[in-house]
Every structure is written in C-alpha cells, then in structure tokens.
Amino acid sequence: MSQKNTINKVDLVVIIDTSSPLRDDADTISKVAEDVIENVRESYPCDLQITWLGIEGIWHGTPFSRTLRNYLINGGVNESELTGLKVTRSNGRNDPARRDGAGAIADVCNHFDWRLGANRAIFYLGELGISSDNESLNLDQWEKAIAAAKSAVVTVHSYRQSSGDDVAISTQTGGLSFSHPLDNQGWSSALLSVVAASFTPESYLEIDKYAPSFELICSQPSLGANQVETAAIAVTNKYSNITFRDVTVFLSAVTIDERTPVPNLPDEIPPILLQPNPPIYFGDINPYNPDIEPVPTTTIRPIQIETRGSISGEFWLNIDYSYSAEFSVNKQEKIVV
Structure with missing residues (x-):
C-alpha cells in the first residue's frame, strides 16, 4: 500500500494588534516570515495563501502593510457590517480599537474572501491577548467571536504578549496558543506550527491489485470439429482477510495471435459455443x-465447450x-500505510 496526499488549499489570516507594545513582535515576524513560508511550501503539498493585516493600523517595514478594515471594504464589504471598533485620530497608538481582537476575529470570520475548499485559519497576535487578567476584556464580544469562528469553520490561533490564561477561543476552535517572549526561532516555530495545524492531508490509498485466482480445468488440450467437451472454471481465494463479493466471470473464445474473437463460419454460425452463456x-x-483449512477452498462452475464446423x-x-x-482487519493487527 502507498499513501498520496492531494494538494490542499490553506487560507491563513494573520491579524495583529497595532498598539505600541507589538512593534518589536511585528519586526521579528518580518525577519522570519519569508523563510518560514518557503519552508512550508517545500514541506507540505498545499496551496498556501497568507494575508497579513493590522487591526486599525499598520506596521511599516513589515508584512502588516494593510489594515483589516480597508482590506474588507476594498473587497466589497459594507463598513456598516463590521463589528470591530474604529480608531479615532486623537488616541494614536493607544486607541482601544487597535487592540480589539474580538471584533477583528469576528469580522475576518464573517467577511474575509475565503477560497472555496480552503482550510481556514486565523492567527491573532495581541498585547493583552485573550486572557482572564485583561480588565478591558468584553467576554460577550469574545463569545460572539467564538460563535463566528465556529459558524465559518475557522481555526483561531492566538499569541499574547501579557501573562494570563487563555479563554476558550483557541481551545474551542481547535487552535494553538503562544505567549511572550518569542525570539526569531520562536516565531519561526510558531508560524510553522500554525500552518502545519491548518494543513489537513486528504489521503487516499493506492492498493496493490488483489484478485481471486482463476483457472480453466479441461482434460483435453485440443478439440476436433463438432466436438463437445465438459470443462470447469475454478475460482480460489488465497487471502485470509479479503472477501471477494459478487464474483462474475465472462468467457469468450479469442484467437491466439491477435486476441480477437474467433470469426464466425461462412454461414455466420459461431465456430465455438460456450455454455452456460456468459x-x-x-x-x-x-x-x-488457515486454522481450519489446509489449503484454500476452490469454487467450481462447470462449462461446456462445443466446436462446430470444419x-x-x-x-x-x-x-x-x-x-x-472487502478487507477485514483484526483488532490485534497493525496496519502501516
């Protein structure tokens, strides 16, 4: 047996809190992202699309060069449909909207242009993270984000810069969680792990051809004109874990040289008649x-061969x-694919 993987589509959206404390993390990611993506594409047979978006802001010199809000609006989403907080100029980098992870996750789940058939994932990078020590945490908003992720079948992974226990969004959506500090190697490992978790191999088996054994039993190697000979077709199953269902045999007489049907006689009478008819x-x-049979049992069906003409x-x-x-496996047996 052998296993083959089909090429899977993976859509990963990385969204980052754009408040001041995440600047260093954004810089570190920009240093490792290209190598990680190349590594992933060499290691996994997948069609990977990564979109890097900032929450109500961008980080210059990093992959986070577009805001989530602008990306969705430019993609045709009506701004009134977005639930994430909108930044105000007066608050600068300290604007709470830049840390609105719940709203951002819900908006990505509900409005991102996911490709048909792609595995969907979000990697959320936040200062306060999704943690119980975040006094500004709006649990109702996070519950809505969790519901949106489940509804859209999106796996949410998370990174927090602060300490604290993650609440349910990563756990409930099957995602991974990471915490500060992460150096270059740590971010490489985190990104690679997130993509690997998003990749689900769709496998099928190439199974060697298993078939019953067929044998023609005939005492006469040659027949004369207008002769009738009784023969038999024998079918044997030599396998101990395979049942062959609905075995059906089709007999035909063919020429040795060209393997084509034996031509009819001048009066269109078939020169060889096989009974029963296929x-x-x-x-x-x-x-x-093998525990009760010394050799495999053979099933036999009689046939009649009649030659006609000269x-x-x-x-x-x-x-x-x-x-x-139909394959059967005992519980004690171990299959390696």
Whole structure:
C-alpha cells in the first residue's frame, strides 16, 4: 500500500494588534516570515495563501502593510457590517480599537474572501491577548467571536504578549496558543506550527491489485470439429482477510495471435459455443481460514465447450471477471500505510 496526499488549499489570516507594545513582535515576524513560508511550501503539498493585516493600523517595514478594515471594504464589504471598533485620530497608538481582537476575529470570520475548499485559519497576535487578567476584556464580544469562528469553520490561533490564561477561543476552535517572549526561532516555530495545524492531508490509498485466482480445468488440450467437451472454471481465494463479493466471470473464445474473437463460419454460425452463456456468477468468495483449512477452498462452475464446423485453428478461452474486494482487519493487527 502507498499513501498520496492531494494538494490542499490553506487560507491563513494573520491579524495583529497595532498598539505600541507589538512593534518589536511585528519586526521579528518580518525577519522570519519569508523563510518560514518557503519552508512550508517545500514541506507540505498545499496551496498556501497568507494575508497579513493590522487591526486599525499598520506596521511599516513589515508584512502588516494593510489594515483589516480597508482590506474588507476594498473587497466589497459594507463598513456598516463590521463589528470591530474604529480608531479615532486623537488616541494614536493607544486607541482601544487597535487592540480589539474580538471584533477583528469576528469580522475576518464573517467577511474575509475565503477560497472555496480552503482550510481556514486565523492567527491573532495581541498585547493583552485573550486572557482572564485583561480588565478591558468584553467576554460577550469574545463569545460572539467564538460563535463566528465556529459558524465559518475557522481555526483561531492566538499569541499574547501579557501573562494570563487563555479563554476558550483557541481551545474551542481547535487552535494553538503562544505567549511572550518569542525570539526569531520562536516565531519561526510558531508560524510553522500554525500552518502545519491548518494543513489537513486528504489521503487516499493506492492498493496493490488483489484478485481471486482463476483457472480453466479441461482434460483435453485440443478439440476436433463438432466436438463437445465438459470443462470447469475454478475460482480460489488465497487471502485470509479479503472477501471477494459478487464474483462474475465472462468467457469468450479469442484467437491466439491477435486476441480477437474467433470469426464466425461462412454461414455466420459461431465456430465455438460456450455454455452456460456468459456471465457465470460465483457470488461471494470467502477468505481462506488457515486454522481450519489446509489449503484454500476452490469454487467450481462447470462449462461446456462445443466446436462446430470444419475450420481448424488455435484459440484461447479468455477469462474476464468482475468483483469487489472487502478487507477485514483484526483488532490485534497493525496496519502501516
């Protein structure tokens, strides 16, 4: 058996608090982001799209060169539909709107232009984080953010610069959480972990062809004109963990050289008549049980071969078949794919 991964789409939106304390984190991320993305694309068979957005502001010289609000509005979202706080000029970097993680997460979940079929994830980077020691924390807003994430099937990962215990948004959406301090290596590891967690391999198995054994049993290797010979088709299941369902055999006479049907006689009479007429139904062929059977059991169906006319030549009986294979595994067995 072998395993193959299809290429998955991953949409990751990284949103950052743009209050003053996050400046250093934004700078560090800008130093490692390109290498991390290259590493991810080499390591994972995924179509990765990362969007970097600032909450009510930007950080110059970093990937966070667009605000979340402008990104959504430019994408066609009506500003009246956004729930995040709007910054006022008078408050500068200390404006509470720059730290409104709950509103930002809800707006991304509800209005981001997620690609069809993509795995959706948000990485929220905040000064106070999603923590119980944040006195300005509006639990009702965070509950709405959690509901929006669940409704949109978005995994939310979080980073907090302050201390404190994370509340439910990462846990309830299956995300990861990180805390200050993170150096270059720490941010590289965090970003890589977030992307890896967003990547879900869709796998399928390439299974070697398993088939029952087919055999033509005939005592006469050659037949003369106008002769009738009784033969048999034998089907054997040599596997102990496979049931072959609805085994059906289709017999036909073909020429040895070209593997084409044996031509009819001049009067259009088939020179070889096979009875019973195809198909020949065998039903289910159960697994071989070595504990009670010294050799696999063979299922046999008789056939009749009748040659008609005086045309001589060599031909084969071609055996085509159809079936489905049902695999069974004991609890004690371990399968490695």
